[in-house]
Amino acid sequence: MSIDTDSAPRPLRTGRPIRVWMRQTGWRHLVGAVIVVFSIFPLVYVFSASLNPGGTLITANSLFRNMSLDSYVELFDRPQQPYAAWFGNTLFIGLTSSAGSVLLGALAAYAFSRMRFTGRRVGLITLLLVQMFPQLLAMVAIFLLMLSIGEIFPAIGVNSQMGLILVYLGGALGVNTYLMYGFFNTIPQSIDEAARIDGAGHARIFFTIILPLVSPILAVVALLSFIATTNDFVVASVLLIDPDKQTLAVGLYQFISQETSQNWSIFAAGAVLAAIIPVALFLALQKYIIGGLTAGSVK
């Protein structure tokens, strides 16, 4: 790698000669600079595009030359593309299904971690195997089943957010239970026993003693499933038909596929707003998430 000594910051305090510094850590900063530009550039671009008043794709290329919040205002003023409704739906569906997933997963993890019963091993292995067939592959079946459920119970069939949440809860066990199961095992069993001697029943132990102790993993699982559901395009696009009921992933995709370059800055404003919550959550909880990632989940 060729080295331009002038552009690198001089390591004054270390007292190392520049050559040595360059060989040891300087080039690392060069790599870092390149990768930082690569990582952040599309984000800067979309942010700049969102500030461009009335911008199309072509005007978005002049970064930060015109700035106004017009696109953000216009975003909420389009009856054909009810962005506010999409945003609310995404939050509602994401929060409900992640809360449900955490509850279902924690109940199962408690059973697997604290109780010994026949079929326990088989159950754990089955959970692993079922995940090999992702819900995505069953999208046709999901749609058809929800279609026929909808004929009899419209409240949970196709075009119902409740139905979508139920489908998401179908995947609540699986990875979640594994992550939680491992964490539950780290809580000493003597705590349960002490509580039992004091006269607490299993339900009270679970809700008032175990759940608070495992709250870090509950937060991670909640976040991971919130991100997974808010990022889901397939099942949501298949099940939610009315524009008012759709989520951001479905709505923004249709928005951009219909009027690709005309309303680019409005789309960009929508994207920036949609990204704020997940990115903020991610950055705030990154320490825990990275732990969860290495335990086997993928974006």
Place this chain on the structure above:
Amino acid sequence: MTTTSPAPEKSPAAAEHPRGRRPPGRRHRQAERLAEAASVGWKLLVVKILILGALNAVAVYAALVLFASDQPLVGGAVVVAGILISWIYFRRGGLPAKYLLPGVAFLLIFQIFMVLYSGYVAFTNYGTGHNSDKDDAVHAIMLQNQERVPDSPTYSLAVAERFGELSFVVTDPAGDVFIGSAEQPLEQVDGAVVDAGRVVDVPGHDVLDFAEVLQRQGEITQLAVPFSEDPNAGMLRTQDAQSAYLYTSRYVYDAEADTMTNSDTGTVYADAGEGAFSSPQGEELMPGWRIHVGLDNFVRAATEPTIRGPLLSVTIWTFAFAFLSVATTFVLGLFLAIVFNDARMRSRKYYRLIMILPYAFPGFLSALVWAGMLNQEFGFVNNVIFGGAQIPWLTDALLAKVSILLVNLWLGFPYMFLVCTGALQAIPDELTEAAQMDGARPFQAFRMIKLPLLLVSLAPLLISAFAFNFNNLTLVYMLTGGGPRDLDAGINVGATDILITLVYKVAFVGADRDYGLASAFAIIIFLLVGTVSVIAFRQTKSLEELN
């Protein structure tokens, strides 16, 4: 899954216990049960009873509705499930079942049943034109080809409603009153109040007034009420919600011979077992109905040249895409992990923070943003970086593939960077130092010592990343839509389509939806991913044994 109460006397169960709790004796268990009974607070009990009561109420309601709509099998299943749930929660013991049931119930219905149902659909011709059963198809064909019977009598009409469903109440020229709906052929009613030749009140129904009729005009003009059980007898329809006329279909259904005859041309369409009525010339009447077609969908996928060719190239690209996605992101992630895994380097924290931004940014948005940036005419990449060159990033078959890999690299390298950093830090530095003492150069030491160790610990993650990218619909569908489209193919398929986007497009995009074929593709994907994963896991096991 069996869920009996703990059986601690059995030695395997006791041996399995990680914390070595001694198996409790009978008195111990009795004491536990007493303590438990005493400790269940009345509040919890009330909540439990309320929840179970609500669940059972829903189950009873659902069962009633299901039985009423001719679904005795599903209705029975609901009843059995309701009883099972109550039994599990009201009996003593069986504690694991109480905790596992909620999650397992959802898993059974929305995942395992869905898989089985996919398998079922793959063996049918379910799709556009084959949505329903044969009776519905007969009904629909006759409905679509109706003509008003010349010189038919005029029926004076009122529109009535019950439970949101509309009915026609008609007075025939003889003065008798009949009522019927789309589902229910005309039948005579007694007790209707007739005023000036028009019905104004029918027992059990609300007769719509003028304003309501105007409001539901669309529905009313769509409504066709069968004249009798015999579909050939025709239907009553109205244009103005005042008077109804008899319409009959151009097609006459012969239930005995199971044929449709076009009364204009005289062509006879027969059921040849293909799920539709077809003429001797092979012309089919649509809609048809759903039938089992056995392995037809799989055979079509394997033999029909306009499907087989694209399917093969899509499969090859899917493997290439999944493999290259993992390889490129892993190489870049590992490289960065090594670069930044040096304690002498300052500000590593900030680099890391910025590098994980692409990973934190919602995936579907990234794909859409990149699609804009790579736009051939107006995109940032061509317009600014390449100074106005019109490089067809997303519309040329080869470049579109490169673009997808590039965007996926952007999306995926932070994940690999994070897991590689974690794995690197778990390997003790002494190993490398020892190798360097023995005269190995730094890169040699890395390749021979750290890399194999890393691969062993990261192999499961790499496999699941492979499986994930194998089904990475969002990226491909949102970036290129699978295009550029292959115009020679018999299905809607393009150069960058992977198998899962193919399934999505065959089932849900465009006017012709073929759920059966799509499900067959899904089964094929499942078998492919499953096989690859099993082989890969075996391989990594052997890797582990080597070390």
